Amino acid sequence: MKYRIAMIGSKEAVGGFALLGVDVVPVETGAQGVEALYRLKRETTTDEHGIERNSYAIVFITEDLSSELSPDDEKKLARGALPAIIPIPSHQGSTGYGLQRLKRIVERAVGSDILQ
Numbered sequence: 514m515k516y517r518i519a520m521i522g523s524k525e526a527v528g529g530f531a532l533l534g535v536d537v538v539p540v541e542t543g544a545q546g547v548e549a550l551y552r553l554k555r556e557t558t559t560d561e562h563g564i565e566r567n568s569y570a571i572v573f574i575t576e577d578l579s580s581e582l583s584p585d586d587e588k589k590l591a592r593g594a595l596p597a598i599i600p601i602p603s604h605q606g607s608t609g610y611g612l613q614r615l616k617r618i619v620e621r622a623v624g625s626d627i628l629q
Contacts, residue, residue: 516570543581
């Protein structure tokens with residue numbers, strides 16, 4: 514089975530990724546970005562053994578959109594191994610959201626903030 518990669522962000526931020534074989538999902542608002550994340554997480558493909566699996570292994574989303582995820586949405590989207598949802602800086606630069614999210618994940622796993 515071949516997994517896919519998607520990129521969610523503004524048209525300016527994601528346009529060039531299509532040349533790399535990434536499925537681009539241009540959106541204009543954070544709400545559209547959250548909706549796209551849920552849609553991509555639900556998308557499945559049947560493998561050669563007849564088992565339904567997630568179509569996407571990785572979904573990148575620009576930080577400006579991912580910062581609008583509620584804590585409840587973050588928990589729901591984090592269930593299951595796939596897809597991995599990775600916030601990345603947009604064409605306008607980093608907001609710091611990705612680093613803050615990583616700190617929260619590490620703190621939950623380790624018990625303290627070791628990324629100070």
